[in-house]
Amino acid sequence: MRAEGGPAGGPVDPSAPLVLPAAAIPPAPWIEPPLDEQERELAERDLFREHREIALGARVAVFAAPGDGAGAAGRAGGASGAGAPGAAAVGAFAVHQDLGVVGPLKLPAGFIWVGVAGQRDDALYAATPEGALHRAADVHAALRPDGFELRGSVPGATAWDAAGGLIAAAAGERVSVSADEGRTFTSAVVAPGKPVRAVLVRPDGVLVARVPAEAPSHGRPAPPGRAAPPGTFVSSDRGQTWARSTFQPRTLERAGSWIWNGDPDCPAVLSRDGRAWTRAAPANLLYDLPPFGLALSLSTTIIAQEAGARRSALVPPAPEPPARGAAAVGREPQCKEGGLGLTGIGEGGGGHGGCEGALCLRLDFRQPPPTRTWLAAFDDGLCDPARVPPGGKCAAHLVRPPTFAVVDQRAGAVTPVAAPEGCAQPVDLRNAAGVGVLVCRAAGGGAALFVRGAQGPWRAEGTHAIPADAIKRIIAAPDGTLLLLLERMRHASAPQREPLQALVRSPLPLGAPQAWRRVVVPDGVAAMPAPGGAALLASSPAASAGGRLDVSLDRPGHPVLALARGVEVSQNLMRIEVHDGRVRVGVLPKPAPELRGEPWYTRDERWHVLTHGGELVPEAPPPGTPADARRFGPAGR
Template sequence: MTASRLALLPLPLLAASCGPAAGSAPAALAPAWVAIPAAPLEAPARAAGAPAVDPSAPLILPIAAAPPATWVEPPLGEKERARAARDPFREHSEIALGERVAIFAAKGGGADPAGGAFAVDEKLGVVGPLKLPARFTWVGVAGPQVDALYAATPEGVLHRAAGVRGALRPDGFEPRGSVPGATTWDAAGTLIAAAAGERVSVSADEGRSFTSAVVAPGKPVRAVFVRPDGVLAAVVQAPARGQQPAAPDSFLSLDRGKTWKRSAFQPRSIERAGSWIWNGDASCPAVLSRDGQAWTRAAAGLYARPTLGIALHLSPAIRAIEAGSFRSAVAPPAPEPPPRGGAAVGREPPCKSDGGGVVGGLGLMGVLGASCGGALCLLESATPLPQPTRTRIATFGDGICEPTSARPPGSACAAHVTRPPTFAVVDHIASTVTPVAAPEGCPQPVALHNAAGVGVLICRGGSGSATLFVRGAQGPWHAEGSQATPAEALKWIAAAPDGTLLLLQSAPPAGALQREPLQALVRSPLPLGAPQAWRRITAPDGVAALPAPGGAALLASSPAASAGKRLDVTLDRFGQPALPLARNVEVDQDLTRMEIRDGQVWFRVRPNPAPDVKGMPGPLPPEPRDPRWHVLTHGGELVLETSSGPTPPTEGRPLDPAGR
C-alpha cells in the first residue's frame, strides 16, 4: 500500500505523576489520587546531528513507560486461563428446596470449584458459601413462613439454622433432636422425617422431638419423602428371594407418619421434586395426586417453571426474572386426582418410547445489510477482548423484575428490575466465589465489563445517562460519576497494560447512509474512585478506538468522502490536543482489526478476492482470504509482515506498561 507521507518528528512523552510536586501539602494531607500532567504542546526540535526518522520504520507510539495502576492484575497463564473459562457452579446441583429457598452443592463431595454450598433466596438473591455442619450427610429446607435450613450428621443428629443468613455464620446451625441410625431424611412444610431400619420418625416441632412408627415389619426403609401438605411416602426393601432381589415396595401415610398403607400403584422408582412425589420420568410420568393415594399419568406443569438454579450461574450479562415464577416446594402443586378408573395401579410396566424425544433445529442466519469496504470494515470488527486475570466481577441471574402480562412466565426481564442481581468476586486461583451486593445508587444496572482486574458496572441514571461504578478484588464499589452517554450504548471494553480503560460506544453500521461520530469513554490509570477519572472522546468519521498507556486513546478515522479508502490515525492524550500520527494512509483492502503490539500500531488486512478469469465456463470457487497483519510506519504506510520484519502480534499476548 502507498500513502501520502507524513514525516513525524520525535514526539513528546506522556508521564504519570508518582508523587507530590515541590511545595505541595505534606504527605499526610496529600490527595489519594494524582492527575497525569499535560506534556508540552510543541514537539521539541530534533537535536543537531541526530539521525532522521526512517519513514519505512514501524511507528512507535510516543508514550513513556510508567508503572501500572496498583489495582492492575497480570494476565493469567495458559493453564490458569483454561480454569477461568470454567463455570464454577457447573458441578452444583439442587440438594434442598423450600417455598422460597433452594440449596446447591457440588456433586460427589469432591473439591468444590465455588468454595462451598450456596443458597438462592427469591427475596435475598444468592447467599453463600454456607457454613454447613462438618460431615453433614443431608440438607433440607422446611418452614411455612421462614425457610429454615436443616442438616444431619452420620450419627443422626439434626442441626437447624434460622435462615440462609444464619447459615453464613460458623455457629449458625444449632443442634436439635436426633434419630440414631438414620440413613435417609427429608423435610417440607412443617415436617421433618428420618428413616432408621424399618421405622420412620417424624417431627412437627422443628426437629426438637420425633415420633416413630414401623412402615412394614421386617422391611428396612430405603427412602422417605415428605410433601409440603403433610403426605409422606416411603420405599421399603423386601428380603431377596434366592438369587433375585425383590422389587421395592412403596407405602403412603396421610396422618404424618403414624400409620402406613401399601400404595395401590408401585412405580419403578420414586423421587420428590417440590410438591411432586413421582417416578422422575418426564416422558412417562406417574405422579402421586393431591389426595395422597391415587397416581396419575396426566401430569403437566413441573417443568413450565424455571428452577432457582438458573440464578446461580455466573455471567457478565445483567439478568432478572419475574417474581413468583420459580419452581418451589409448593409451586406447582401436586396434580388433581385422575378421573374415576383413570388411576395407575399395580406394578409400573416399562414405559413405551416413541424414540422421538425433543429435537431442536439450528437455522442458518445470514448477515443482512450492506458489506463494508476498506477502513470502514473496522466498524464491524470485534474489539479485542481483555485478557482474563486472576479475579473478575460477575453477576448472578437472581435479579427480580415486576410481574406483567406482556411477558411469558419465566422470561428474562432485566430492563427494569425491582431488585438488582447479586454480583460476585470470582478468584480463579483460590477457586472461590464471594457474593457482593449491587452498589448503592445503582437501582438499574445495564452492563458489566471486566478488564485488567477490575469490574466496570454501567447503570442507567434518571435521564438514561451512564452512571459508572468500579470494583476490584478487594474493597467496595466506587462511584465514578455520570457521563452524558446512553447507558445501553456502551458495548465494549478494552484495556492498556497500565490500566488505561476504554469503553466504546456501539458503532453505526459501515453501510449507514450517515455516520455518527465514534464515541468512547477513557479512564486514566488512577486509583479506583478517583474524581474525574473518566473523560469522553468523540472522533468524527471514527472507525476504531483503543486505549493507550498514560490515559491516552488511539483513534482511527476515515473521511466520509473517501468511502473507506483513506485512514487517519491520531493519539488522543489526556489534557492535550490530539496528536496526528498518520494522515491519508491509502487503504485498498479491507481492514478487520486494529491493535497495539510492542508499542506499534498493527492492522489486520483481508486481501481482495482474485478477479474473475474471462473465458471460464462459470464463476471460480472463492479463494481463501486469510487476513494478514500490517504495521503502520512513520511514513504513513501499511507494510505487510515478513519473516525478517517485526514480530507479528499474537492474540492475547501480554505487554508491559509501555505497550512493548
C-alpha cells in the first residue's frame, strides 16, 4: 500500500523516504539537552548515600555527609568524620515530623557538632572547634545564612550532646551543662585527672560520660579481648555530681531516650532511674520504630509512610528499672546470645514477553535521556493507616503529600519544594527534556497535571479525563513536544484490544493553557512525539495479527494526516520514531525455523525508514559510520 501525504506538486519517488510536514510551533524555551555519556553517571548517584544522622530531637533529626563539615565530637559512636573526596556538596538536611524534609541547612562554618534540644520546640545547636555554641530557633531559621545566633561557649570542648532542655560539653576532666539555651554553663569534674572523651544527655536530665580506661596495675598490656572498657560515669542531677556506673559497657551510644551498649543481640540499657542498667529491654523496641532517615531518599515514585511515632529523642522511653536477675552490672561480658537474624528478600527476574510483527512496538520501554534538571520526590509523605483498605497502598491515602525536590544533577544540589497547591494526592512524576510532569488525583476524578522546570514554580496545566495512575511512560521530541502514554488493561495481542491513548503537549511555555490534548488510536500499538506538538501514531488491525501497519500524524489544529496504510510487516518491529523529519522503525529479523529457540537479544536490530511507497527499507547510514552505529544510530543507542 502506498504512503499518503507526500509533498504537493510534481512526481513522487515511491522509494524515497517519507518526509513529514514542517513544524508550525517553534521549540520550547525550557528544553535542556541530554547529559553527555560521562555526565550520565551523575544521574545514577544517590545524593544522600553518605548522609548519617548527626542530631535527633523530639520531632526532628539532622543528617549530614562526612564532607559537609561535621566532625565526630560529641558522638560516642562516631557518626560523622572528616571528608570524602568527590562527594557531592548536597549539604546538611533535616527531617521534621510535621514538615517533612527541610534543607539545605546553613550551619555555621566548620561546625564540629550539631544537636537538637528544647523544652517546647526543637531548636538546633552547632558548636565550632573553638568551643563557641550557636543556636537556631527551629529548622526554618536554620535555612537562613543568619539563622544561627552565637550563644555561650565552652573553651576547649571536645565533645557535645543535647536533649530535652540541656546542652552538655566536655572539656578536660569537666562536663559543662546549660539549661538556658546555651547562654550560661555550670561545670563539674567527672573523674579527677581523667579527660572526658564523650558525654551523652538524656531528655530527663540524666547524663553519662566516658573517660579513658584504667591502665593495668602490673603495667603489661591486657590480653586481646580482656582489656578494660573505658570508664563510664553517670549523673542523675543534670551534671552537678557524678558517680561511677554500676555497669561498664564496652561501647556506649545514645538512641533517643536510650543510653545503651549498642548491641542488639545482648542489649544493656540505662533504666529510667538513671542508676541501674537492664537487660530486659529488647532491641526491637528501638528498631521497630521507623527512623526519620527513611524520608531522606529521592525517586520519581510517590512513596508514603504511615503517620505515627518515629524513633526520636523521646521514643522509645528509657526502660523501667530491672527486676531481680535482669540487671547488668560490672564489666560487660562477651555476648553469647544469638543475633536478631536479618534475612534478605530475593527478587525473581522477569522474561521477555513474546510478540509478533507490529505488535512488538508495544514493548518499547525506552526512557528519556537524563538532563541536568531532575524533579524527584522525597519519601516523606504520610498516610493515615486507618484509611488504607486491606491490600491498599499507603501512598494512595495521603494526609500529607511528599516534599518534592529540584535536583541539579551536574552540581549535585538539591532544592526541596512543596507540592503544588491543589495537589493533595500526587500519583506519578515523570521527567523529560528538563521538565518534570506531576500527575495528581483530582478532587472530582481524573488527572490534574502540573509542570516545573529548573526555574520558577509549579504550573497547573489542567485536569484531564484519564485515570491518574494510568501513565505508562513519558517521551520527548527534540523540540520539547511531550507525550504521556497511557497504560492499557488488556494486552496488545488480545482479540479485542483497547484503543491506545496518550496525552500530547505542544512545545509551549510552561503553564500555557490548552498545552495538552488527548489522542485516541483504535488498534494502536505505538505513539511517539514529533516536532511542533505532533504525535506519530502507529496502529495494526486486530485481524492482521501484527502483519499490517498503519502510520498517521496527529497535529494540533489539523485533521489527522494518514502517512501510510497497510504496510506489510514480515519481521518484528521494535521501535518507531521521527528522526530528521523521517519516520524510521527498528526492525528485528525473525530467526530461521531451525533457530527458533535463539534468544531475541542475540539478533541485530536495524533501522528502516518508511518510504512514500509505503514500504520499510533499510536506512542508508552516513558515509564513514562505524559498523556498530549502523544498527541503531545516535538516537537508538
